[in-house]
Amino acid sequence: MTALGLPAHVRACLFDLDGVLTKTAVVHAAAWKEMFDAFLARREGPAFRPFDPVADYDEYVDGRPRADGVRSFLASRGITLPEGTDTDPPDADTVQGLGNRKNLLVLAKIRREGVEAYPGSVRFAEAARAAGLRRAVVSSSANCRDVLAAAGIEDLFEVRVDGIVAKERGLPGKPRPDTFLAAAEDLGVKPAEAAVFEDALAGMEAGRAGGFGFVVGVDRVGQAGALRRHGADIVVDDLADLLEDDAT
Numbered sequence: 576m577t578a579l580g581l582p583a584h585v586r587a588c589l590f591d592l593d594g595v596l597t598k599t600a601v602v603h604a605a606a607w608k609e610m611f612d613a614f615l616a617r618r619e620g621p622a623f624r625p626f627d628p629v630a631d632y633d634e635y636v637d638g639r640p641r642a643d644g645v646r647s648f649l650a651s652r653g654i655t656l657p658e659g660t661d662t663d664p665p666d667a668d669t670v671q672g673l674g675n676r677k678n679l680l681v682l683a684k685i686r687r688e689g690v691e692a693y694p695g696s697v698r699f700a701e702a703a704r705a706a707g708l709r710r711a712v713v714s715s716s717a718n719c720r721d722v723l724a725a726a727g728i729e730d731l732f733e734v735r736v737d738g739i740v741a742k743e744r745g746l747p748g749k750p751r752p753d754t755f756l757a758a759a760e761d762l763g764v765k766p767a768e769a770a771v772f773e774d775a776l777a778g779m780e781a782g783r784a785g786g787f788g789f790v791v792g793v794d795r796v797g798q799a800g801a802l803r804r805h806g807a808d809i810v811v812d813d814l815a816d817l818l819e820d821d822a823t
């Protein structure tokens with residue numbers, strides 16, 4: 576293990592964004608809940624079963640590209656909607672319309688509340704840079720670039736593979752490993768030389784499926800066991816826990 580708490584063969588770090596670098600997983604979860612609950616109430620009446628912002632979010636939505644999250648949660652309730660197109664208005668009951676509605680809610684929340692980076696993640700990424708490790712952000716979010724900029728941390732990363740880049744390159748999102756593999760390739764390292772940092776179960780699966788050198792589960796919500804079952808080699812509460820000078 577190195578001073579960064581990583582195996583010696585690791586030459587690059589591939590960081591998820593929401594919930595790993597920035598405190599935005601809860602913002603996404605709240606926006607998903609607001610959108611799905613309004614949709615379910617309209618469709619099923621007042622006795623509808625609400626979206627659970629922990630269990631449903633983790634299982635069906637977290638870490639996946641936006642439209643995949645819509646489809647996957649609706650499928651869990653036995654609902655299929657027409658796909659629509661990405662220009663659908665936010666009141667259209669299509670997969671894309673629901674996704675657009677949720678995105679407006681996320682953007683409004685981010686505008687209102689701003690974006691904060693986790694201080695421990697910033698210190699870890701700075702330590703990785705100082706140690707000569709390559710660094711990428713790998714996020715399903717189409718808002719990744721704006722969130723990095725709002726948190727003031729975009730300069731810490733050499734490569735960004737996000738929802739927009741994935742769409743341009745035709746890469747399937749997490750839980751498939753393709754976006755992480757593309758980031759490793761862009762950084763010039765083999766998957767076995769890269770460590771993946773993820774808080775989402777879908778991200779863990781992507782890390783395992785891609786044959787990466789080390790998979791770090793970041794547990795912000797008390798799901799360490801599930802992260803391990805989905806592929807984490809190690810689980811930490813915060814990236815600062817990996818730094819030698821923070822070890823107790």
Ligand SMILES: O=P(O)(O)OC[C@H]1O[C@@H](O)[C@H](O)[C@@H](O)[C@@H]1O
Pocket residue numbers: 592593600603604636637638639640641644678681714715716717718719738775
């Ligand atoms: O809707 P966006 O910003 O493109 O993000 C897609 C997904 O990005 C992931 O990073 C989040 O974990 C999900 O909650 C989110 O739905």
